[in-house]
Amino acid sequence: MSFLVLLLCFATVLAGRLVSLEPLVSPRQDIASECSASSGSLSCHNTSSVTNLCCFESPGGLLLQTQFWDTDPSTGPDDSWTIHGLWPDNCDGTFEQSCDPSRAYTNIASLLTGQGASDTLAFMQQFWIDINGLNEQFWEHEWAKHGTCMSTLIPHCLPSGSPSGAEAVAYFQTVVKLFKSLPTYKWLADQGITPSSTATFSLSQITNALTTASGGFKPALQCEGSNLNAISWYFNLRGSVIDGEFVPISSPISSTCPSTGLHYPLKTGGSGSPTDPPDLPLQSHVQAIMNSTGTVVGGLLSLGTWSTQTLATYTLAGTQSSFTMKSSKGPCGVDAGTFKCGTDVASTPFSAVASGDRLLLASGGNTVFSSDGVPSGQTVFAVFTGSGHSQTYTLSIVSA
Numbered sequence: 200m201s202f203l204v205l206l207l208c209f210a211t212v213l214a215g216r217l218v219s220l221e222p223l224v225s226p227r228q229d230i231a232s233e234c235s236a237s238s239g240s241l242s243c244h245n246t247s248s249v250t251n252l253c254c255f256e257s258p259g260g261l262l263l264q265t266q267f268w269d270t271d272p273s274t275g276p277d278d279s280w281t282i283h284g285l286w287p288d289n290c291d292g293t294f295e296q297s298c299d300p301s302r303a304y305t306n307i308a309s310l311l312t313g314q315g316a317s318d319t320l321a322f323m324q325q326f327w328i329d330i331n332g333l334n335e336q337f338w339e340h341e342w343a344k345h346g347t348c349m350s351t352l353i354p355h356c357l358p359s360g361s362p363s364g365a366e367a368v369a370y371f372q373t374v375v376k377l378f379k380s381l382p383t384y385k386w387l388a389d390q391g392i393t394p395s396s397t398a399t400f401s402l403s404q405i406t407n408a409l410t411t412a413s414g415g416f417k418p419a420l421q422c423e424g425s426n427l428n429a430i431s432w433y434f435n436l437r438g439s440v441i442d443g444e445f446v447p448i449s450s451p452i453s454s455t456c457p458s459t460g461l462h463y464p465l466k467t468g469g470s471g472s473p474t475d476p477p478d479l480p481l482q483s484h485v486q487a488i489m490n491s492t493g494t495v496v497g498g499l500l501s502l503g504t505w506s507t508q509t510l511a512t513y514t515l516a517g518t519q520s521s522f523t524m525k526s527s528k529g530p531c532g533v534d535a536g537t538f539k540c541g542t543d544v545a546s547t548p549f550s551a552v553a554s555g556d557r558l559l560l561a562s563g564g565n566t567v568f569s570s571d572g573v574p575s576g577q578t579v580f581a582v583f584t585g586s587g588h589s590q591t592y593t594l595s596i597v598s599a
């Protein structure tokens with residue numbers, strides 16, 4: 200009997216505790232960095248080495264707030280783009296990824312609620328949506344791949360006594376805050392550009408509308424075929440990702456969309472396709488996929504020609520939206536519509552376009568290449584950009 204009473208007493212005390220703790224936990228007392236956001240170097244703009252990387256994002260000082268316009272299937276509200284993530288690119292456009300597996304947290308939803316960021320979670324559940332419905336995995340992936348590379352979010356940068364995972368909570372809060380300041384849908388709608396099943400737009404029409412609406416900062420757009428599909432807004436940062444000043448800049452890279460005939464599709468639904476394109480393999484083979492049959496027929500040799508002989512290994516440098524290629528023969532580039540590699544070839548930028556689980560090579564945003572025949576045995580064909588020659592195909596980048 201006395202045991203039961205004791206138990207009841209204990210339960211009452213516990214209940215009282217929980218109730219009295221509640222206001223402290225929710226809403227979250229936002230963690231503050233110990234950085235002065237008003238002074239300090241702007242990331243990527245320092246002229247000498249900066250030692251305190253808690254208040255200076257490095258090496259990933261070029262920050263991208265990436266968004267999706269998912270229509271197949273549609274995700275999120277019909278009148279809003281959705282969040283992809285916040286990525287710390289190096290100042291030259293290359294990037295680090297998955298920097299600290301020991302902080303690849305799972306159960307982001309309970310991490311957020313446990314640290315009083317339920318409002319952030321609620322927003323994420325509406326606007327940070329995985330195309331296959333796997334939101335939790337998507338958030339874990341974005342944090343592990345990109346968030347753990349942020350120098351200003353390394354746990355020792357946080358106030359002492361911060362709970363485990365507090366830096367990830369700060370990451371999600373910052374992404375949400377930044378996303379709210381970048382209303383891509385509204386900015387386009389304000390300039391009369393709204394989704395449509397019939398209208399087509401030019402890339403410059405869309406880019407100009409967004410540049411004007413954002414106060415003069417040009418975003419980089421990505422397309423799936425001719426469909427507008429994603430956007431990156433670029434920033435440098437003064438101070439910490441936790442509470443620093445995100446200073447908008449124009450995209451240092453060009454959009455990968457075709458220049459005319461763009462569609463801004465309605466969010467109507469359809470069949471699935473993966474969210475995060477596969478990572479760009481730095482050592483790659485390039486396979487040719489016949490567009491008539493979808494089958495792989497050989498791929499590229501080191502001079503950039505098409506053959507069914509042993510494929511060359513290409514070294515890729517940069518990001519999916521802009522990278523260079525080289526083979527054992529030298530840099531690769533498109534010269535007068537022909538893909539070539541060699542010591543006398545001027546390197547030109549390429550991009551990679553996700554298509555299903557494939558990553559397709561694109562030149563000037565176009566994934567179609569063509570040749571005058573289909574190789575077999577020892578035959579070799581020159582590779583031309585675009586569909587001007589009799590055999591058309593796409594080039595799939597696969598890890599070597």
Ligand SMILES: *[C@@H]1O[C@H](CO)[C@@H](O)[C@H](O)[C@H]1NC(C)=O
Pocket residue numbers: 245246247248249250257
């Ligand atoms: C800027 O600071 C970073 C971090 O200390 C350093 O790696 C980089 O070399 C600096 N840049 C210049 C131009 O000094």
Ligand SMILES: *[C@@H]1O[C@H](CO)[C@@H](O)[C@H](O)[C@H]1NC(C)=O
Pocket residue numbers: 490491492567586591
């Ligand atoms: C192959 O690609 C060309 C050029 O894009 C296109 O016109 C044609 O319809 C495609 N053919 C098939 C069967 O997909």
